[in-house]
Amino acid sequence: MRYTAGAVELPVGVFVLLRDLIRDRIGVSFDDDKRDLLASKLADRLGDLGLKSFLDYFYLLRYGTGAEAEWPRLTDALSVQETYFWREFDQVRALVEVLVPQHVAAGRGPVRVWSAACATGEEPLSIAMALAEAGWFRRAEIEVVASDVSPAALEKARSGVYRERSFRALPPALREKYFEPVSGGWRVDPDLHARVRFVAANLLEPADTAPLACSPFVFCRNVFIYFSTATVARVVQHFAERMPRPGYLFPGVSESLLRATTAFQLEEVGSAFVYVNR
Numbered sequence: 001m002r003y004t005a006g007a008v009e010l011p012v013g014v015f016v017l018l019r020d021l022i023r024d025r026i027g028v029s030f031d032d033d034k035r036d037l038l039a040s041k042l043a044d045r046l047g048d049l050g051l052k053s054f055l056d057y058f059y060l061l062r063y064g065t066g067a068e069a070e071w072p073r074l075t076d077a078l079s080v081q082e083t084y085f086w087r088e089f090d091q092v093r094a095l096v097e098v099l100v101p102q103h104v105a106a107g108r109g110p111v112r113v114w115s116a117a118c119a120t121g122e123e124p125l126s127i128a129m130a131l132a133e134a135g136w137f138r139r140a141e142i143e144v145v146a147s148d149v150s151p152a153a154l155e156k157a158r159s160g161v162y163r164e165r166s167f168r169a170l171p172p173a174l175r176e177k178y179f180e181p182v183s184g185g186w187r188v189d190p191d192l193h194a195r196v197r198f199v200a201a202n203l204l205e206p207a208d209t210a211p212l213a214c215s216p217f218v219f220c221r222n223v224f225i226y227f228s229t230a231t232v233a234r235v236v237q238h239f240a241e242r243m244p245r246p247g248y249l250f251p252g253v254s255e256s257l258l259r260a261t262t263a264f265q266l267e268e269v270g271s272a273f274v275y276v277n278r
């Protein structure tokens with residue numbers, strides 16, 4: 001293994017400086033055996049900036065006047081935006097068929113759903129589609145907010161145009177109903193798109209997340225896999241302090257929070273598992 005980006009080497013000491021800086025700022029964590037991966041993900045940044053070493057890049061991020069302009073670009077370079085409509089749908093079904101009816105029947109106020117690492121928007125649009133199919137927009141006050149730390153992901157989400165890969169799990173009838181073919185893909189129905197408010201938020205920034213985490217329903221799926229256990233614990237603790245009780249947190253199906261927190265109780269709702277703030 002050469003630990004290089006192009007001809008530039010990423011020495012172990014600089015790798016540790018960079019990965020700690022990145023972990024503290026956006027949570028994404030690189031284990032010792034991921035030095036090569038980090039070097040390759042940062043290669044274009046060094047090239048674009050005309051930098052000759054990763055140490056120069058570290059100094060730019062840590063102390064440079066251009067640091068605040070560079071962080072969004074670095075975030076885009078590290079962001080893994082793998083997602084698709086109807087992904088891990090049992091959790092959305094539990095929301096729409098069990099939890100929303102309970103919430104409305106108990107008179108707990110507006111149904112506020114936060115998709116906390118929405119990538120290019122397939123997750124919040126799936127939630128909005130399922131709520132629309134069940135007729136909830138006519139029967140209750142619903143707010144779906146979606147956020148991500150990556151400006152590039154949010155730009156795609158706001159454009160509302162999707163390619164074939166996003167549709168791998170969506171029932172064809174829903175694709176027909178909510179999408180129309182356009183050049184470069186399929187455009188989501190503007191009325192459905194308008195049901196989702198897209199905002200920028202870093203899960204590690206309490207100032208970003210505090211206004212959103214007061215939602216009773218939080219989907220934070222397939223992002224904790226990129227965080228260390230300590231970072232997951234910090235984010236989940238923040239959620240627990242701000243979410244109402246009961247408040248329902250949906251991590252990805254492969255993301256157990258049991259090691260990270262005791263604040264939430266794991267409960268079975270329909271055919272899904274949900275962490276509940278009691």
Ligand SMILES: C[S@@+](CC[C@H](N)C(=O)[O-])C[C@H]1O[C@@H](n2cnc3c(N)ncnc32)[C@H](O)[C@@H]1O
Nearest residue numbers: 026079082083117119149150202203221222223
């Ligand atoms: C694999 S996608 C998950 C998309 C969707 N939730 C799903 O399950 O299909 C992971 C997303 O987490 C975002 N992300 C990574 N670190 C983040 C942070 N600190 N705050 C907010 N979003 C973050 C990435 O930009 C990326 O869009």
